[in-house]
Amino acid sequence: MSADRRPLSPHLQIYKPQLTSVLSISHRATGVGLAAGLLLLTWWLLAAAAGPDSFAVVQGFLGSWLGYLILFGFSYALMFHLCNGVRHLFWDAGWGFELDTVYRSGWAVVIASVALTVLAWAIAIVSA
């Protein structure tokens, strides 16, 4: 087969999204978002070490609607990347490659990541 007749890899604009492909690209997207979100952790720690005034600025930002939006997105992204990361570790060990297992572990990731996010926010609401 000549090079220009070879089948193309999935064409994103017309290829039907599947759980497997959506979770796959979401893992990468959340990873990049979480890396950026590390700036928030570093800012929070440096502000705590700098003193009450700096700390109040961070807490004020995190308590704003934008802060809550970022925290909510960050917490779900983290729980998703965590759960799907565990799924990847099982794959690395050679387990779970059958198609039905891939879909079951995929749905398990969706359910577990939502449950863990809800749990974290429930703890936050009770503690606040």
Add this chain to the structure above:
Amino acid sequence: MAGKTMQSMRNPLARVRGLGSAKEGVHHWWAQRLTAIALVPLTIWFVMSIAGLAGVDHAGAVAWIGSAPVAVLLVLLIAAVYWHAQLGVQVVIEDYVHNEAVKLTALIVLKFAAIALGVASIFAVLRLAFGG
């Protein structure tokens, strides 16, 4: 047999010793998995702990960060998460940035930023732990 040996003059051992064109073999892959495994318990601990600190004042945050087990776990978390994050973002840059100069610059900025921010974060934790 003769044809097969002619495909490569290198035996498997020589190939492995060279560790491929990048001379690092599976090091990147392994480090990403090692930090991932470490981050499973560390992340669950951190998220649930930080959720319990919702609305905490400065004194409360300082007391928490500076207490011995928390400070140790935070240093481990910071080291593992920055290491893991820069390995992951490196792959994304290598996949999507095709201009060599831009790619090299982005990778250098990424590596320097990860080390600087990681060290700054650890410094903040230690400063509180040692009561600076």
